[in-house]
Amino acid sequence: MLRNTISLLSRLSRLSRLSRLRAARHAGVLALGTLAAAGAALAQNYSPELIEKGRYLATASDCIACHTASKAQPMAGGHAISSPVGEIVATNITPSKSHGIGNYSEQQFADALRKGVRADGARLYPAMPYTAFARFTNEDVHALYAYFMEGVAPVDAAPKASTALPFPMNVRASMIGWNLLFADGKPFEPDPAQTPEWNRGAYLAQGAGHCATCHTPRGALMQELASQSLSGAQIGAWWAPDITNSRTHGIGSWSVDDLTRYLATGHLPGKAQAAGPMAEAITHSFSRLHESDLRAISRYILSVSSHQPEDSAQRNRFGFGQATDATAGFRGTSFAEGMKQSGVALGAQVFTANCASCHGASGQGTQDGYYPALFGKSITGEANPSNLIAAILNGVDRETPQGGHVFMPPFGDQVNAMVPLKNEEVAAVSNFLLTSYGNPAVSVTADQVQVIREGGAKSGLILLARIGMALGAVVVLGLLVLLATKRRRARLER
Numbered sequence: 001m002l003r004n005t006i007s008l009l010s011r012l013s014r015l016s017r018l019s020r021l022r023a024a025r026h027a028g029v030l031a032l033g034t035l036a037a038a039g040a041a042l043a044q045n046y047s048p049e050l051i052e053k054g055r056y057l058a059t060a061s062d063c064i065a066c067h068t069a070s071k072a073q074p075m076a077g078g079h080a081i082s083s084p085v086g087e088i089v090a091t092n093i094t095p096s097k098s099h100g101i102g103n104y105s106e107q108q109f110a111d112a113l114r115k116g117v118r119a120d121g122a123r124l125y126p127a128m129p130y131t132a133f134a135r136f137t138n139e140d141v142h143a144l145y146a147y148f149m150e151g152v153a154p155v156d157a158a159p160k161a162s163t164a165l166p167f168p169m170n171v172r173a174s175m176i177g178w179n180l181l182f183a184d185g186k187p188f189e190p191d192p193a194q195t196p197e198w199n200r201g202a203y204l205a206q207g208a209g210h211c212a213t214c215h216t217p218r219g220a221l222m223q224e225l226a227s228q229s230l231s232g233a234q235i236g237a238w239w240a241p242d243i244t245n246s247r248t249h250g251i252g253s254w255s256v257d258d259l260t261r262y263l264a265t266g267h268l269p270g271k272a273q274a275a276g277p278m279a280e281a282i283t284h285s286f287s288r289l290h291e292s293d294l295r296a297i298s299r300y301i302l303s304v305s306s307h308q309p310e311d312s313a314q315r316n317r318f319g320f321g322q323a324t325d326a327t328a329g330f331r332g333t334s335f336a337e338g339m340k341q342s343g344v345a346l347g348a349q350v351f352t353a354n355c356a357s358c359h360g361a362s363g364q365g366t367q368d369g370y371y372p373a374l375f376g377k378s379i380t381g382e383a384n385p386s387n388l389i390a391a392i393l394n395g396v397d398r399e400t401p402q403g404g405h406v407f408m409p410p411f412g413d414q415v416n417a418m419v420p421l422k423n424e425e426v427a428a429v430s431n432f433l434l435t436s437y438g439n440p441a442v443s444v445t446a447d448q449v450q451v452i453r454e455g456g457a458k459s460g461l462i463l464l465a466r467i468g469m470a471l472g473a474v475v476v477l478g479l480l481v482l483l484a485t486k487r488r489r490a491r492l493e494r
Contacts, residue, residue: 045150046146046149046150050142050143050146050147051143051146051147051150051151052147052151053140053143053146053147054143054144054145054146054147054148054151055147055151056289057136057140057143057144057147057208058144058147058148059284059285059288059289060204060208060209060285060289060293061133061144061208061209061210061285062209062210062280062281062284062285063075063093064284065079065280065281065283065284065285066079066081066090066127066128067079067090067091067092067093069090069159069160073094073155073157074094074152074153075092075093075094075100075148075152075155076092076094076100076155076157076159077089077090077091077092077093077158077159078090078092078159078160078161080161081127082236082237082455082456083125083127083236084222084456084457084458085165085166085169085222085458086164086165086166086169087163088125088127088163088165089159089161089162089163090128090159091159091162092155092157092158092159093148093152094148094152094153094154094155095148095149095150095152095154096154096155096156096157097154098156099155099156099157099158100154100155100156101119101148102149102154103119104119105119106141106142106145109141109144109145109148110138110141110145112124112130113130113133113136113141113144114130114133114134114136114141114185115130115134115179115183115185116128116130116131116175116179116183122172123172123173123174123175123176123179124172124175125163125165125172125175126175126178126183126213126222129210129213130183131182131183131184131213131224132206132207132208132209132210132212132213133207133208133210134183134184134185134186134187134207135186135187135188135203135206135207135208136187136188136207136208137187137188138187178221178223181221181223182221182223182224188202188203188206188207190202190203195299197292197295197296197299198296198299198300198303200293200296201293201295201296201297201298201299201300201301202300204293204296204297204300205297205300205301209285209286209297211230211243211301212224212229212230214233214235214240214277215229215230215231215232215233215240215241215242215243216228216229216230216231216233217231217232217233218233227307228307229244229304230242230243230244230250230301230304231244231249231250231306231307231308232249232384234384234386234456234457235276235277235456236277236455236456237276237386237389237390237393237394237452237453237455237456238275238276238277238278238386238387238390238456239382239384239386239387240277240278241317241378241382241384241387242306243301243304244304244305244306245301245302245303245304245305245306246305246306246308246310247310247316248306248308248310248311248312248314248316249306249308249316250306250316251301251302252302253316253318254268254271254302256295256298256299256302258271259297259298259301259302260291260294260295260298262274263282263286263287263289263294263297263298264286264287264291264294264400264402265282265287265400265402266278266279266282266283266287266398266400266406267369267372267406269369269372270318270373270376270377271318271376271377271378272318272377272378272379273372273377273379273396273406274398275379275387275390275391275396275398276387276390276391276394279396279397279398282398282400283398283399283400287400287401287402288401315381316381317378317381317382317383317439318376318377318378318381319376319381320375320376320380320381320437320438320439320440321363321374321375321376321377321380321381321436321437321438321439322375322437323362323363323364323373323375324362324363324375324436324437325361325362326348326351326352326432326436327348327352327356327361346424346425346428346429347428347429347430347431347432347433347435348432350421350425350428350429350432351429351432351433354411354419354421354429355429358371358408359371359372359373359374360373363375363433363436363437370404370406374433374436374437374438375437375438377437377438379391379438380433380434380437380438380439381438381439382439382442383439383441383442385430385434385442385443385444385448386452386456388430388433388434388438388444389426389430389444389448389449389452390452391408392411392412392421392426392429392430393410393411393412393413393421393426393449393452393453394410394412394413395407395408395409395410395411395413396408411426412426412453423446423447423449423450423453424446426444426446426449427444427445427446427448427449430444430449431443431444
């Protein structure tokens with residue numbers, strides 16, 4: 001009897017253990033299923049159409065130009081962006097979970113894109129044009145997120161360099177105050193008084209294209225001066241010219257067809273050639289957009305009025321110069337003797353030795369327009385000579401599906417140029433070009449060349465900020481001393 005009882009209890013114990021094991025196994029399966037479901041929720045599996053829409057919007061936003069240092073690793077960061085307060089290095093925005101934005105939720109992605117706030121709460125500098133990207137609709141942000149999460153190859157490596165601005169610009173929390181003062185986080189609102197084409201162009205130009213980020217002058221605190229929108233600004237070594245509809249100051253003499261052609265190819269015969277940051281925007285962004293969108297952008301841009309009054313007696317930057325052959329002025333002079341000269345004479349010698357073989361002895365360019373004429377152009381007619389200097393120093397490199405590959409060597413490059421030009425030589429040839437083919441009222445000095453060679457003028461904002469902080473510290477210290485003195489007197493009076 002006792003033996004039977006013990007045997008029964010033993011079987012019951014084994015059944016209990018088996019039941020617990022089955023329950024645990026079932027719970028494990030449920031847990032794995034929950035984890036798999038969570039993983040599937042994170043993966044999303046966006047449709048190819050949505051990812052393609054996001055790719056197009058990223059192209060319109062020219063993300064690759066800033067966030068790519070090596071063509072082999074698109075969007076992996078490392079590209080240094082010149083600013084008046086120092087270089088800002090673009091970060092890795094691939095979906096890498098270790099070094100990129102692979103762990104960003106869609107809301108965190110939207111906050112970075114439209115508010116300049118990273119997932120860790122740190123503030124972005126407005127070199128990342130979140131002030132413009134705030135115009136994006138929620139639907140377009142969703143498409144961009146889908147593209148960056150599933151349409152970009154992850155790169156599990158950090159850029160070789162990172163942003164290291166001088167104090168106090170390195171205090172990212174200061175951007176909280178800047179954003180409160182200057183950032184307009186409102187999404188784009190269509191103007192019911194305008195056509196659908198105009199509204200599409202305004203949406204792209206104000207948002208993805210962030211035209212105002214470069215072409216609008218900035219105030220003492222580096223904020224865009226909205227009252228002077230698109231009227232021209234210095235961007236590092238380059239000048240982003242006035243693109244309002246003013247016939248005197250801007251591009252009011254252009255038609256919608258003209259501007260559409262320029263955006264598609266970077267070249268408008270007889271008027272302009274894209275170089276510098278605009279060449280990058282043409283190469284990576286505008287030349288890859290639909291023609292309908294380029295026409296919409298052109299329609300909008302050519303509707304923006306200038307804050308400056310028109311002056312019918314003033315020539316615009318496309319109306320200066322003519323074909324001129326200067327070789328007769330130094331014919332019979334040896335190259336060595338010519339290079340000892342100064343001023344326009346030296347400039348003519350430098351031009352003949354370095355430029356005439358492509359642009360022609362008279363600056364007439366080639367018939368196919370690959371090598372442009374030097375007269376009647378923005379680069380020689382502009383009142384600001386930065387682009388002329390920068391093009392000579394840095395060259396031109398532009399590649400588009402419609403316009404092919406346009407290349408001019410950098411004559412100021414100390415590494416790649418065959419015979420690098422000195423500051424005095426760049427100034428001399430610039431003055432020759434301005435006198436012969438452009439605006440003769442403009443002149444260039446060797447000191448100006450050096451500033452452009454170094455990436456453009458630096459802002460006094462850092463010094464002002466340091467002085468302001470020092471004065472603030474003095475005021476606070478004075479208040480503390482005053483408070484301590486009052487307390488001491490109060491104790492003595494007791």
